[in-house]
């Protein structure tokens with residue numbers, strides 16, 4: 185009898201029946217609906233985003249951890265498990281769901297007016313409207329405080345001017361949450377993407393997250409009503425609160441990509457005969473598989489610990505950094521090691537491993553780079569901020 189890495193850790197004994205049922209529902213959707221299309225979507229760098237978003241809305245995963253407005257109101261841990269299953273398909277599809285639920289919807293849910301919430305959240309939860317989140321700019325990624333996008337008052341209106349870069353879902357979005365400098369500090373704006381002066385050209389020739397739409401947002405004097413601004417929040421506290429939500433999903437999600445690589449490599453090693461023996465029978469292969477399984481299981485225990493802290497209302501952003509740094513770093517190491525087990529076959533789209541490895545390069549960078557998370561942890565340990 186063989187066991188998968190996570191069965192060996194008996195991870196299911198740490199989950200409730202509802203969590204297992206929800207996870208299995210997402211896993212079935214992934215197998216039936218996403219897996220068959222993935223290699224082509226990746227190769228062609230084109231996904232049926234609107235169709236998939238509607239189906240993901242029907243599945244109930246968009247903004248699933250939010251309360252009210254058509255959202256499912258699940259635990260944070262359940263949301264994490266859904267991210268894991270989605271990223272076992274592809275980090276790009278998990279990104280679509282993360283940006284919709286944890287960045288755009290969370291921002292509106294946490295910081296929006298009742299008018300914003302009623303106008304957008306039910307449609308976004310159902311997958312009828314797509315959201316994006318514009319924080320990064322061409323010259324300001326790790327240091328968003330320097331952003332140049334500006335919103336100025338003109339009578340009763342706000343006028344937004346500037347450029348955002350690397351924005352997931354940008355070209356397919358119906359609504360953009362855009363962060364901009366104002367005379368009163370950084371503020372968030374709810375921008376319908378059919379506003380005059382708004383454009384979202386897609387960024388092409390990516391070698392990573394090809395099954396995901398990434399765009400520039402160009403705001404050329406976009407005129408919005410006074411009510412477009414989030415009423416209360418000022419400064420980076422607003423966007424950082426949203427990023428912490430999305431990072432939490434990545435803590436789980438990255439492990440999905442790693443699990444898929446590892447299960448693929450184990451199956452391949454058992455089938456592949458080299459020097460008249462299955463590759464899986466060699467000690468070197470088993471040492472690789474054992475070490476990778478340990479890292480996957482340890483990452484899962486860390487993710488579940490952070491999930492339980494979040495459900496208890498005690499999770500701090502520095503702790504999310506622990507999970508994001510470790511789990512993405514280990515996932516990318518697992519993907520690269522699994523690729524060696526497949527030899528040449530590992531570089532093709534016939535197997536998911538190279539696709540996951542390439543995707544994880546983006547995951548290592550977005551939502552706070554691995555270096556920035558090291559510096560956040562370093563600050564927590566020493567009281568010294570080495571970045572600002």
Ligand SMILES: Cc1cc2nc3c(=O)[nH]c(=O)nc-3n(C[C@H](O)[C@H](O)[C@H](O)COP(=O)(O)OP(=O)(O)OC[C@H]3O[C@@H](n4cnc5c(N)ncnc54)[C@H](O)[C@@H]3O)c2cc1C
Nearest residue numbers: 317318319320325326350351352393546550551553555571
């Ligand atoms: C596919 C993809 C999708 C994305 N989606 C979104 C999105 O939806 N919305 C959004 O707003 N943004 C998005 N981003 C942008 C992402 O958040 C940024 O790329 C990220 O914050 C890093 O910024 P940067 O690329 O400008 O790198 P930089 O900030 O220029 O960093 C370059 C290097 O410098 C390092 N560095 C930075 N500061 C320090 C320091 N103090 N000390 C030492 N080293 C340092 C970094 O770790 C990195 O290695 C996305 C990015 C990608 C790749």
